[in-house]
Amino acid sequence: MTLPAEFGLIARHFAPLAGRGALGLGDDAALLDPPPGRTLVLAADAMVAGVHFLAEDPPETLGRKLLRVNLSDLAAMGAVPLAYLMTTAFPRGVTQDWIAGFAAGLALDQAEFAIELLGGDTVATEGPATFSLTILGHVAPGAALRRVGSRPGDDVWVSGSVGDGALGLLALTGRLPPDPHLADRYRLPRPRLALGQALVGLAHAAMDVSDGLVQDLGHLARAAGCAAVIEADLVPLSDPARLALAADAALLPRILTGGDDYELVFTADPASRAAVLAAAGTTPATRIGHIEAGEGVRVRDAAGRTLDLQATGWSHF
Amino acid sequence: MTLPAEFGLIARHFAPLAGRGALGLGDDAALLDPPPGRTLVLAADAMVAGVHFLAEDPPETLGRKLLRVNLSDLAAMGAVPLAYLMTTAFPRGVTQDWIAGFAAGLALDQAEFAIELLGGDTVATEGPATFSLTILGHVAPGAALRRVGSRPGDDVWVSGSVGDGALGLLALTGRLPPDPHLADRYRLPRPRLALGQALVGLAHAAMDVSDGLVQDLGHLARAAGCAAVIEADLVPLSDPARLALAADAALLPRILTGGDDYELVFTADPASRAAVLAAAGTTPATRIGHIEAGEGVRVRDAAGRTLDLQATGWSHF
Incomplete structure (x- = not known):
């Protein structure tokens, strides 16, 4: 047969x-x-x-x-x-x-x-x-990181660099010059497993950034009944992303909302800054803003002005 | 937002x-x-x-x-x-x-x-x-039914009725007259959970029939390094399937190889016949053949002649 x-x-x-x-x-x-x-x-x-x-x-x-x-x-x-x-x-x-x-x-x-x-x-x-x-x-029972748990005054942190995946897609589809680093970041996410495990008991809330930093941080803020503020200048960029942004400042919304980052965004007590950096070890972790009373996500530039980001994330429907 | x-x-x-x-x-x-x-x-x-x-x-x-x-x-x-x-x-x-x-x-x-x-x-x-x-x-640890374990001399059993799903697809696509029972059996399988759980410790081997009785029983036989023999007249048919077969004897291969049955086919010691029927309870269970030395699956008619079934199951590629 x-x-x-x-x-x-x-x-x-x-x-x-x-x-x-x-x-x-x-x-x-x-x-x-x-x-x-x-x-x-x-x-x-x-x-x-x-x-x-x-x-x-x-x-x-x-x-x-x-x-x-x-x-x-x-x-x-x-x-x-x-x-x-x-x-x-x-x-x-x-x-x-x-x-x-x-x-x-x-x-x-x-x-x-x-x-x-x-x-x-x-x-x-x-x-x-x-x-x-x-x-x-x-x-361990009860140890899982959750989206809920952020408190006003918390720092907002993100791992690695933001925007590479979204820019990589542009580079792979001819809308940006070819770039092996960005293409690789689009095709091959780096799951931040060691960081996530090290943040147990330290982060107040966490999630991965798959649909864009602004949208996903919005989920964290909403779960806490709070608002989040991102300082645009603090958002960590790779060298290729920084170069692309220098050539075209209009790429900033894409970087902040484009998705395919697969970094971790998380919140922690400001008293835990040294502990977070120690826990992160060799994984880059950067403070990019804070949690406060209110709702929604605001992105501020270095002058304190709120940026208007049209698209806030990737939607399938 | x-x-x-x-x-x-x-x-x-x-x-x-x-x-x-x-x-x-x-x-x-x-x-x-x-x-x-x-x-x-x-x-x-x-x-x-x-x-x-x-x-x-x-x-x-x-x-x-x-x-x-x-x-x-x-x-x-x-x-x-x-x-x-x-x-x-x-x-x-x-x-x-x-x-x-x-x-x-x-x-x-x-x-x-x-x-x-x-x-x-x-x-x-x-x-x-x-x-x-x-x-x-x-x-329970070690209790899972497996495809491997059949022995020469084992009875081959099947639950429920065979062929309804395959005939239901024909009825739904205009190749057989409309039939609510057969259509329902195509659209809504009956997973034999109670039977499966009751067969733990009793069946030598078991699997579900999804790709056609002949092909799937072939998996059981191969796992045991044995052959399987099906007596076509013993294969349980629903009344609508029996009527369809009476009207067109050429439907027999479709019934035996068509798939979408989601019945259980299993083997057990002939000494366990009463125990199998008791375990099955209200779930119909029918002896349809046996395991013997050799390889492959043979389907015999009432006169002992081996039937030639062209297609032996459903393949996606």
Whole structure:
């Protein structure tokens, strides 16, 4: 009896990624003994070609981006990654080489983040390639970072640099000059797992920046019933982003609202500044503003004037 | 600050489905304290409009089908359902009414199966509606039913009736006369959770029939390094399926290989026949053949002749 092609595809490309509990991807479900005494942390994100990535993006980075946007959600909760399940809807014309590249990227990141594939599904679609990934991690009971918890007077911090992903998309689509750093930041987020774990017990609230700094900080502020103020000059930029902004000041709204950052934005007591920097270790962490009474997010320039940002984030509908 | 439409959509349609650990779908991830001392069972399945369901299927049954094909995977492992995460890629023109129907179906099944939504993602697609769901359940350590474990001489059993889903698809697409029972079986699988749980310690091997009885029983046989024999006359058929087959004997291969059954096929010692029937309780369970030395799956008619079935299952590629 000849097996359908999808079984060969799974055996060739995905079975090598499977952890012990995946039972070789040969059963109806996977088995996992969760770490005793820990709370599980779970998130799921989907990516569609042409919406969340470019159809011409190299397959090697696509699987990694899918994994990393989910790992970034774990980072935002202060969790330790454990395993993942993934469903893939490939266009019918997909080649074995393309899938091999996709799987090779996943293998790299499984090693980097010490996680394994538990299971999933592989189907065909007449539409764009569509991927969905569910990530599992764990934290000590009661220790998870949350979006709620900021207080007036808190510092607002952000990790790494802001705007690279959004500018990278512009560079990859010909709206900015080609730039390998920015392109790489668009294609390959850096989930701030070590920082998130180190912030447990220190940050009052945290989340990852996926839909734009202004919009996402707005979620933190709203969860606390407060307002947030960002000092534009304090927002950390990479050298390529700084150069792009120097050439075209109109890029600032894109940097602050464009999304695809996958940095952590978090709040903490001003008395904790030294502790936050010590916890961050080698991960850059920058104070960019504060929480105050009120509502909404204001971005101020060096002269104290409020900037008008038209678009506040990325919306799918 | 106006929130993007997707937040309103999630708040309106999906937040009411969210369990306590989902944190109102307002954080980056969900929290779950797994049942102490139990092994988690996890599966993920994707469905694409035009491939796994008909674009004109009512939204009320689509969410339920998505949930139930995953619940069927838990049933196959003997697991108790716990919670799920779901990602939805809606075509841009989707209406609020359509999503409301989709969510209403999920709400019905959450109540029926005592499960809750933990999290997920809602995105837009230029292609067909595409859904992915990850289900979590649990079993006692070491108790999960597996595909491996059948022995020569074992009985082969199947739950419920075979072929209704495949014939239902034909009826819904005008290739068979309209039939409410068959259409319903295509749109709304019956995950055999109680049976699966009752078979723990009794069945030697089990799986759910999603890709066709012959192909899926082939997986069980291969996992054991054995062959399986099906007596065609013993395969349980619903009255509508029996009538359709009486009108067109050429439907038999479709019944045996068409898929979308979501019944359990399992093997057990012939000495356990009474125990299997007792465990099945009100769930129909029928002996349809046996395991023997060799390889592959043979289907025999009442005269002992081997039937030639061209297609052996559903393949996506």
